[in-house]
Amino acid sequence: MKIIVPMAGRGSRLRPHTLTVPKPLIPIAGKPIVHRLVEDIAKVLNDSIDEIAFIIHESFGKEVEQDLIAIAEKLGAKGVICYQNEALGTAHAILCAKESLSGPVVVAYADTLFRADFNLDKDADSVIWVKQVEDPSAFGVVQLNEANEIVDFVEKPKEFVSDLAIIGIYYFKSGETLRSELEYLLDNNIIKGGEYQLTDALENMKVKGLRFVPGKVEEWMDCGNKNVTVETNTRMLNFLKLDNELLIDNSVVLENSEIIEPCFIGKNVVLRNSTVGPNVSIGDATVVENSTVKNSLIQTNSVIKNAVLDNAMVGNHAVYDGKHTQISIGDYSVLE
Structure with a gap:
């Protein structure tokens, strides 16, 4: 199993703390956010982690890279550093780690923490971590059918369609399939809002008949600004x-x-x-x-x-x- 962690953003909402340290390396209860994130993912996976690929901006520097590799090694995994130097969207970010997109992979954005107690359905083509929320209009949400399978993705719905918000952590049984779909977006310049979006790749996979299921978390904690980071x-x-x-x-x-x-x-x-x-x-x-x-x-x-x-x-x-x-x-x- 591999974990891919896009974290090239500057964390501007958490300044001044992110002027010298990338947001995912700010400690929460004594450990960097990204360290806690990959630890919690490892507990849910109940499987050995072979590799963790961190997608950063090249300007973060060698000390940050060494810290990230050390985090991977503490979990018994190989640490890999990849670069995204232009903010071209979620799909572009993940594809920056294309050499790691093989076999089963988890993609996890490094600005969130969670608590969960569910068994990962490794027979599904993809599992999307979700949390029930009071105001779905502020989030991307998933719709389920009677078989508890995801049948639609809706971004910030104005009318109620679901209260299961996507928290930014995804499992894919085949990293190769995900890589192919991401490359298709970039090769065909499929852009929304000036960026290449992961949700477009997910939609293409769903249309082709791949099976998506939810992984429901009990707690979802944000680290976006000072107040919510202190609360987390x-x-x-x-x-x-x-x-x-x-x-x-x-x-x-x-x-x-x-x-x-x-x-x-x-x-x-x-x-x-x-x-x-x-x-x-x-x-x-x-x-x-x-x-x-x-x-x-x-x-x-x-x-x-x-x-x-x-x-x-x-x-x-x-x-x-x-x-x-x-x-x-x-x-x-x-x-x-």
């Missing part, structure tokens, strides 16, 4: 607590301080005269002093002093000493 961190921490995952490192130094769980606290963190939690993630080697922090994300090697933070997001190597509460400051920022 909160939800993930609560899930991990239920899973009894160790979230507080033994090296944490507590000086007249309290941790209210659930929290993720990394290595060599120092807490002085502070209350941290609930729903807080703090990266390695950060110092929090004379502060109260809840519902927030703080990355590595930062210093927080004299603060009352709630719904805040602080980058790496940042310094904050102030009165604002719902702050969002990026890497190497100093506010005193």
